[in-house]
Amino acid sequence: MAAGEPAPDVELKASPTQTVRISGLHGRPVVLAFYPADFSPVCTDQLSLYQTAAPAFAKYDAQVLGISTDGVWCHQAFAQQRGLKFPLLADAWPHGAAAQAYGVLDTDDGLAARALFVLDHQGVVAWSYLSPSGVNPGADGILAALDAMTAKAVP
């Protein structure tokens, strides 16, 4: 999934009763953070970082979405434990279909890779990044991409 291409429109469960459709978020920047699994063993994981960084993302009115192949109940427990307020989407069934649509499903283990997509207001991929295995990419690339998009959007 390269920059300049429309992001695949997927609809995923955000909770046992709610779904989120990517195209339903047009009109604001969207940050998709694919990650392998809930409950990674360190206290300062990527998703916690994005929660702590929420005020920075809010300045761009950006909607952050975490996506893994875990199910909604697992996501719920994970979000509760880490204090995550942004939606975690369950790419559970068909297993990994969204990750596959974005080209970031690791078919060896059936988990999403650690990949970031920043979508513009029209749902076009403005920036994407596939993180090396085991490396938390941080938030600097996302913020720089949001900056670049904002600069472009100025008439």
Add this chain to the structure above:
Amino acid sequence: MRTSLDIQQGQLQMPISRRDHTIGSPDAPVILVEFGDYQCPYCGAAHPVVTALLDERASALFFAFRHFPLTNVHENAQFAAESAEAAGAQGHYWEMHNWLFEHQRQLQPSAVMAAAAAIGLDIDRFAQDLAAHAFLPKVQEDFMTGLRSGVNGTPTFFINGARYEGPATLEALTEAVDEFR
């Protein structure tokens, strides 16, 4: 088709300046910046490592510590960071910094106040600065700089401007530092 945005990641933004608390000479060949959280156990574990590294490579290093409080998981981290800055305003930054890392399970205001008194701070001024959140903007600036630099957890180190990806052990950090000596 638009070309991809050319975005560099893992590069320290805002070089060390007079705003930072530093150890060593600005002319040292290796500039080490740590982003940390006083309540983070991994930072607590890294603290003696950094202390030993600064001791063993004293002439090679110019070191700065910046705050990266993970406020959603560590309830006292922000307060602790502001306490270090408030002590710094009275010329005792590193004493408070060390005390905080050595007492990670006692970061409640009452214990920090007692520590401030033991360090010899003007307690009224210290309490006033904390109540007014006088140093909150600086802590937040540290945090934002960290986000912009690609801090991806705590502790995160930058060696001569580039994010260090290795483990926070004395052996590994010494080796990384020695590459620039």
